[in-house]
Amino acid sequence: MSPPVPTLAQRKRQLVADELTSCALDLLAERGFEAVTVDEIATAAGVSKRTFFRYFASKEDVVVQFLTALGAAMREELARRPASEAPSVALRHAVWRCVEDCAGHEGRARKVVRLILTTPALLARFLERQAQWRDELAVELAGRLGLDAVRELYPRLAADMALSAFHEVLQRWSAAGSRGGTGDGGGAGGGAVDIAVLTDDCFAVIAPALDAVVRTGV
Structure with a gap:
């Protein structure tokens, strides 16, 4: 069954939300x-402060919704993986769905990820979201x-390992960009960081x- 076609009003609302985001x-990155103030965000988007608050409760809420989208994409990808795939392969694809989205928007995404991981309030919300993703996965x-x-x-435990x-x-990739490198260069160890290789390496370990898979129910 095809999803319902959004109305003109819904499309306009989504355009405003996308521009605000x-x-x-x-600005935050x-x-x-x-x-950064809410007034500045609204001005940059060409809307009023009142309009901003129709879409977001706070500037923190903008980042939280960004994280919510990542978690939804991860679970969606896991759900569509073939049932015959080994758990490590299916989970690697699920995580890669989010990593690839970030890497595909290199300029902003690296800065946004770094902002989240280095701002205590945002990191706390990120970890909170990860706990929800763990349960869903x-x-x-x-x-x-x-x-x-x-x-x-x-x-x-498997979901925890995948999220770790x-x-x-994300930590290594965002740190690479803060050391003056371009593309995937400038990793934490001084060498290049290829995000696809890094993802593969992490999953090879776990x-x-x-x-x-061991049945442990009691």
């Missing part, structure tokens, strides 16, 4: 979270493997544990 993330994994997401250890890999990739 774009302006907010650009460029100048820092505390240095655990349910999806349990369904794929015929496990009980509540009683068995594997689904939540995701976090590590794959044996991810693929060792």
Whole structure:
């Protein structure tokens, strides 16, 4: 069944929301979270402060919605992976869906990720979101493997490992851009950071544990 076609009013509302999000993330990434006001975001987007608050409760809420979209994309990708795939492969693809989206918008995304990871208030919200993603991924994994997401250890631990890999990739990738490199250059160890290779390397470390599915329910 095809999704309903959005109305003209819904399309206009989405355009305004997208413009506010774009302006907010650009300003926050460029100048820092505390240095940017809602008034400045609204002015940059060409709308009133009142209009901003119709879409977002605060400037922090803009970033939170960005994170919400990442989590939704990750679960969506895991759900569409073939049932025959090993858990490590399916989870790698799920994480890569988000990593690739970030890498595909290099200029802004690297700065936004760095902003999130280095701003205590935003990092706290990011970790809060990761806890929700863990639960959602655990349910999806349990369904794929015929496990009980509540009683068995594997689904939540596997989701935690995948999200730890995701976090590590983002940390190293965003840090690379803060050291004066371009593209994927300037990694934490002084060498180049290829985000696809880094993602593969992280999952190579955890794959044996991810693929060792053991029933542990009590």
